[in-house]
C-alpha cells in the first residue's frame with residue numbers, strides 16, 4: 506500500500522481582526538456578565554481575554570454542550586493535542602488563531618489550560634463528590650485555572666507594598682496573587698454550582714459534597730424531590746458562607762492587579778457574587794427558579810466597582 510503523506514498543515518484563512526471579532530461575538534453571546542467586565546479593559550487586554558474565554562467555553566462545551574453525549578476521553582485527548590498545536594503556533598481554526606496571536610503578546614503558561622481539560626475529564630467519569638477537598642480540586646481545574654490564565658493578561662505585582670484598600674480586610678490576606686486569582690475562580694464556580702443545583706440534579710449530577718448533605722441530614726432523595734425545608738436552608742447558608750470566604754480571599758488580590766485591570770475584575774466579582782444574594786432572597790429555592798442579577802443591579806455595580814477600584 507502506498508503510504509499517503511500526512512496532510513499538510515493549512516493555516517486558517519481568516520484575518521487576525523476577524524478572528525478576534527469572532528471571539529468578541531461568542532463572549533458577548535454566552536457570558537453577559539464577563540463581557541461587561543471586558544468592556545472596561547484596554548483593547549489589547551480585552552481581545553486577549555476574549556480569545557481565552559472562547560477557548561475555555563469550547564472546552565466546557567465538549568462535556569456540557571449539545572454534543573456532550575458524543576464526547577469521550579479520546580475527544581479530550583484530541584482537544585489536548587490541538588491545545589499543544591495552538592501553543593506551538595499551529596492554530597487549527599480562526600478561534601484558535603486568536604489564542605495563538607494572544608500568546609505572542611502574553612506568553613501564557615500552558616499548564617492551566619491542560620488542568621482545565623483535566624477538569625472536564627472529571628465531569629466525564631464522575632457525578633458525585635464525597636468531600637469538599639475533592640470538589641475544590643474540580644473547581645480549581647475548571648475555574649481556578651481561568652483565574653491563572655486571566656492574571657497573566659491583567660498583570661499584577663505580588664510584591665507591591667501599596668496599602669490594602671479600605672474595602673479589603675488585611676486579615677483575609679493570605680497566599681500569593683496567584684492564590685487569590687484561583688480563589689476568585691473557585692468562588693465563581695461554587696456560586697455557579699449553587700445557582701444550578703436543580704438543573705444539575707436533573708442531569709444526574711450532584712456537585713454539593715455528599716459529606717455536607719450528610720452533616721445537615723439532607724438526603725439525595727430530598728435533593729431529587731427539591732425539598733426546601735430548614736435542613737436545606739441551613740445547608741445552603743453553609744455553602745453560601747463558604748463561597749463568600751473565597752470571594753473575600755480574592756478581593757485582597759484585586760488591589761495588587763495592574764491599575765487598568767482592577768475595575769473590570771471588581772465588577773465581575775461583584776456581579777457574580779450578587780447571585781448569592783439573589784439565592785438568599787429567593788429563600789434558597791434553586792430548584793424552581795434561576796437566580797439572576799437584574800439589569801438595574803448590574804448597572805449599579807459598575808460605578809460602585811469603579812469607586813472600589815480607584816483606591
Ligand SMILES: CC(C)=CCC/C(C)=C/CC/C(C)=C/CC/C(C)=C/[C@@H]1[C@@H](COP(=O)(O)OP(=O)(O)O)[C@]1(C)CC/C=C(\C)CC/C=C(\C)CCC=C(C)C
Pocket residue numbers: 535536539542543554557558561562565569647648649651652653655656682685686687689690693694697701755756758759762769770773
Ligand atoms: C473580566 C474577567 C472576569 C475575565 C475572565 C473571563 C474568562 C476568560 C472566562 C472564562 C469562563 C469559562 C467559559 C470557563 C469554563 C468553565 C466554566 C463554565 C466555568 C464557570 C464560569 C461561569 O460561566 P457560565 O455561568 O457561563 O457557566 P454555565 O455554563 O452557565 O454553567 C465559571 C463560574 C468560572 C469563571 C471563572 C472566572 C471568570 C475566574 C475569574 C478570575 C480572575 C479574572 C482573576 C482575577 C485576579 C485576581 C488576583 C482576583
Ligand SMILES: Nc1ncnc2c1ncn2[C@@H]1O[C@H](COP(=O)(O)OP(=O)(O)OP(=O)(O)O)[C@@H](O)[C@H]1O
Pocket residue numbers: 534535536537538539
Ligand atoms: N445565545 C445563546 N445560545 C446558546 N446558549 C446560550 C446563549 N446565551 C446564553 N447561553 C447559555 O445559557 C445559559 C444561561 O445564560 P444567561 O444569559 O442566563 O447567563 P449569563 O448572563 O451569561 O450569566 P453568566 O455570566 O453567569 O454566564 C448559560 O449557560 C449560557 O452558556
Ligand SMILES: [Mn+2]
Pocket residue numbers: 535536537
Ligand atoms: Mn453563561
